[in-house]
Amino acid sequence: MSANAMEQLYQQVILDHAKMPNGRGLVDAAPGHACGESHQINPTCGDEVTLRVRIDAGDAGALTLGSVTWEGQGCSISQASLSVMTELVEGGTVQQAERLGDLFRDLMGTRGKGLDDEAEDLLGDASAFTGVSRYPARIKCALLGWAALRDALVRTDALGRDGSGTVAATASAPHTTTSNPAPDSQEIS
Numbered sequence: 001m002s003a004n005a006m007e008q009l010y011q012q013v014i015l016d017h018a019k020m021p022n023g024r025g026l027v028d029a030a031p032g033h034a035c036g037e038s039h040q041i042n043p044t045c046g047d048e049v050t051l052r053v054r055i056d057a058g059d060a061g062a063l064t065l066g067s068v069t070w071e072g073q074g075c076s077i078s079q080a081s082l083s084v085m086t087e088l089v090e091g092g093t094v095q096q097a098e099r100l101g102d103l104f105r106d107l108m109g110t111r112g113k114g115l116d117d118e119a120e121d122l123l124g125d126a127s128a129f130t131g132v133s134r135y136p137a138r139i140k141c142a143l144l145g146w147a148a149l150r151d152a153l154v155r156t157d158a159l160g161r162d163g164s165g166t167v168a169a170t171a172s173a174p175h176t177t178t179s180n181p182a183p184d185s186q187e188i189s
Helices: 003-019 076-089 094-108 117-134 136-155
Strands: 034-041 048-057 063-073
Touching: 003 076, 003 117, 034 136, 048 076, 048 136, 063 076, 063 094, 063 136, 076 094, 076 117, 076 136, 094 117, 094 136, 117 136
Parallel strands: none
Antiparallel strands: 034 048, 048 063
């Protein structure tokens, strides 16, 4: 497939996710489950999102993302990125979500060159954002949802101090929302 054809395919993936986003519409917190919520704003363009994550106990003590929902407004890149992220991480472990977030942040630093085949296979549709990484002003749009997810996970204590994703979740209700990124998260300002 030619580079131009691949770029067109990537653009179509982004448009499809922006038009019919996965995870849109906040779901109420489930009693007895650890839930975290984060509100993030990109002040340079006005994109914003409120993201809520529910953490469930998975097999072998690993914590899973039982539900990832969001409500927000913004450009097609921010909305599509949220949709792709939700599709990638929902149902997976906290540790897998963190790994995917790290890979996506790495992808945004490639200036259009992309990652190796193995990393792009793990990212699935998120690889469609390779071209976005050529435009520094748009990178923040693509990272907005990922910053909200990381912040929400920190708020549930699901990441633990070492980021292992295997500690017991202790929260039982959504945390207060904030526009400030959590420690060690990607700042969207």
